[in-house]
Amino acid sequence: MTTTIPHWIGGRAVVSASGRTAPVHNPATGRQTGTVGLADDAEVDAAVASALVAAASWRDTSLAARTEIMFRFRDLVDAHRDDLAATLTAEHGKVLSDAAGEVARGLENIEFACGLAHLLKGEHSEQVSGGVDVHSVRHPLGVMAGITPFNFPAMVPLWMFPTAIACGNAFVLKPSEKDPSVTLLLARLLAEAGLPDGVLTVVQGDRVAADRLLAHPDVAAVSFVGSTPVARSVYATAAAAGKRVQALGGAKNHMVVMPDADLDVAADAAVSAAYGSAGERCMAISVVVAVGDAADPLVAGIDARIDGIVVGDGTDPATGMGPLITAAHRDRVAGYVAAGEAEGATVVRDGRGGVPAEGFFLAPSLLDDVTPEMSVYRDEIFGPVLCVLRAPTYADAVALVNANPWGNGAAIFTRDGGAARRFGRDVTAGMVGVNVPIPVPVASYSFGGWDASLFGDLAIYGPDGIRFCTRQKVITSRWPAEPSAVDLGFPRTR
Secondary structure, eight states, rough: OOOOEEEEEEEEOOOOSSOEEEEEEETTEEEEEEEEEEOHHHHHHHHHHHHHHHHHHHHOHHHHHHHHHHHHHHHHHTTTTHHHHHHHHHHHOOOOHHHHHHHHHHHHOOOOOOOHHTTOOOOEEEEEOOOOOOOOOOEEESSSEOOOOOSSSHHHHHHHHHHHHHHHOOOEEOTTTTSHHHHHHHHHHHHTTTTOTTTTTOOOOSSSHEEEHOOOOTEEEEEEEEEEEEEHHHHHHHTTTEEEEEEEEEOOEEEEEESSOOHHHHHHHHHHHHHHHGGGTOOEEEEEEEEEEGHHHHHHHHHHHHTOOSOOOSSSSOOOOOOOHHHHHHHHHHHHHHHHHHHTOOEEEEESSSSOOSSOOOEEEEEEETTSHHHHHHSSOOSSSEEEOOOESSHHHHHHHHHHSEESSEEESSSSSSHHHHHHHHHHHHHHHEEEEOOOOOTTTTBBBBTTTTEESSBBBBBHHHHEEEEEEEEEOOOOOOOOOOOOOOOOOO
């Protein structure tokens, strides 16, 4: 028996009437567990209309009242960590410990939003000219929309809507149709925290719903996380419609390992960062660049550690890596292993065999002697395939990283502080790790790459998130004590 997964509009669950549906599977078994309704244009319009009504009163709600709701939401999410993680594992497939980590990182963003009274403070300057004062304020935009991916169905929405709502906006979320249920649980918890009806809306859907949100005249801004081709299209479409846009795209994250690095630490980090969540992370390490003499022992160390990874159902505590999201995606990723072998890479580990018969499984794959011309290097694979490239020197390694079209994240493993500092300045990536393989910033900083990994001027969450979700107004005032006179000259400050 499967469940019907509804929208969340006007503070209640609403079953889709579009007649269009999509199946939701448990990736560990391959069996369908739910059916999600896919919104048509009319349902999206109804959702935005509800949000527009709610936005008018929510923007006038005091900061103290908003803060109280955010604190209650934070406590409810904390109390329901296990429920959220279990829902994630059931529809995405990631192991329970990874799902719990996702919830914890999302929780950090709620906690950041709880500081809204401080975050929304403007500036004030007195007596900038004779009797003239200037101050700035930040105003909400109105209705914002978020389009989020399947790989982090709780965390990425929590990168978006707590900040947007804390800033006084209403928010319409379109989650991935592949694992949509966790967003409904978050919506219910926020309603329980006291959020007024319509301030948060969840519209289930596919590209039809996404395209309507991008074009809708009452949506003032759009946040997107997904692949680079779609991010580029989202940015172009929404910007052309006059909207504020932040569109986060794909990645090919490099981990440079210097000869002086602790190779045991580096091998542990490479395995964890490449195969965690089955490689379905935009910040996963998909490329190791082994410099000089580091290559052979590093590859051997990574290979040896793969033996310890148990592939299976994410609900089993012994499992280290779960399935991929769909059978089609599993087959696509497996195709890259075959392509790498055909193009001349050395297949150290072939993940296409020895996995459970049921479900969408692929074991860790390790390809050595990869070159930049190969498809396994050129494309974002988004699965448990780690490529090793060899570089003679530090300069060659950095040139390799910087020649890649993506600029999401990069890391260096070394004992040399000078090399680490130099790497931080030399590498063209928005997030850099030093002996940290996945340098996702904490909530008080902002997440965003460079080049083809981010379209828009502002990154997501943190300080950039506040700026993205508000617009500044500067007010100049004077209360003259003496009679005024006409003056057609340019305004003077001295």
